[in-house]
Amino acid sequence: MNNRLPILNIWVDPVNKEKAINIVKNFLRSSGGPHAIFASNPEKNYSVPKDPLLYETYRNADLLIPDGVAVVLAAKFLYGATLARVPGVELMEDICRLAAHEGYKVFFYGAKESVNKSAAEKLQSRYPGLNIAGRSNGYLKEKDMPELIKKINASNAEILFLALGSPAQEKWFATHKEYLKKVKVCQGIGGTLDTIAGTVKRAPEFWQRLSAEWLYRLLSEPKRIQRQKVLPLFAINVCLLKLKNCLPFKKKSDR
Ligand code: UDP
Numbered sequence: 509m510n511n512r513l514p515i516l517n518i519w520v521d522p523v524n525k526e527k528a529i530n531i532v533k534n535f536l537r538s539s540g541g542p543h544a545i546f547a548s549n550p551e552k553n554y555s556v557p558k559d560p561l562l563y564e565t566y567r568n569a570d571l572l573i574p575d576g577v578a579v580v581l582a583a584k585f586l587y588g589a590t591l592a593r594v595p596g597v598e599l600m601e602d603i604c605r606l607a608a609h610e611g612y613k614v615f616f617y618g619a620k621e622s623v624n625k626s627a628a629e630k631l632q633s634r635y636p637g638l639n640i641a642g643r644s645n646g647y648l649k650e651k652d653m654p655e656l657i658k659k660i661n662a663s664n665a666e667i668l669f670l671a672l673g674s675p676a677q678e679k680w681f682a683t684h685k686e687y688l689k690k691v692k693v694c695q696g697i698g699g700t701l702d703t704i705a706g707t708v709k710r711a712p713e714f715w716q717r718l719s720a721e722w723l724y725r726l727l728s729e730p731k732r733i734q735r736q737k738v739l740p741l742f743a744i745n746v747c748l749l750k751l752k753n754c755l756p757f758k759k760k761s762d763r
Contacts, residue, residue, distance in 0.1 A: 520548040524592035541692035547575035550742035565682035577719035608635035618646035618671025619701040626705040641665040668694045671701045
């Protein structure tokens with residue numbers, strides 16, 4: 509997108525749920541692809557720059573959704589931009605609803621076999637008419653990739669959901685996108701299939717309304733502290749950047 513906002517080392521697109529699904533509709537109607545949809549959040553700010561291939565893939569993604577409250581607040585603070593959260597799980601369900609309505613085929617790659625199967629069944633009953641053209645668990649070996657690509661292409665799925673977690677799913681896309689013949693939209697959905705299958709609980713609505721899903725997840729899975737410890741660092745760095753942008757004098761290198 510051309511009005512993409514840089515946030516420290518990453519970017520976010522100024523969309524809400526409605527705009528995001530309209531963009532997905534355009535991707536599906538276009539002749540090109542596969543169009544990548546990834547989530548923007550503080551964790552990515554620290555993981556993405558570590559790997560040049562990941563950085564390029566992320567930078568060139570077709571849609572970077574404001575997945576959490578941190579990037580929404582950062583965009584407001586740095587640019588005065590009014591973004592709304594677009595949780596990956598909600599966009600994914602909107603895409604399934606659209607697919608069921610307009611007859612697009614979907615493919616799920618990722619998560620444990622039992623989770624993948626159960627999530628597929630739940631989505632099928634939630635969105636009658638949803639055409640699940642294929643699915644595969646996310647615990648295949650590298651040597652199985654040509655077979656998987658064949659399966660995805662043979663399924664004629666226009667929509668591919670990658671549920672391998674980050675940054676594995678973004679790296680998978682970077683390495684295999686050129687072999688995907690029919691896929692027009694590819695969304696990285698992390699642990700969404702676990703949430704749909706019910707093996708991981710999404711925060712109750714009360715926490716969602718408070719924009720504190722991250723806190724709920726941390727309290728219910730304390731080992732995520734390893735991943736979420738970047739949150740305060742992200743907040744501090746956003747404040748420092750704002751301060752730097754407000755300074756009357758800028759270093760030559762910043763101009
Ligand atoms: N996963 C997978 N293959 C692997 C490792 C993980 O399919 O080799 C799946 C895992 O079963 C889970 C998802 O990737 O469904 C990762 O979920 P997590 O919540 O950690 O991802 P996040 O949304 O935080 O990136």
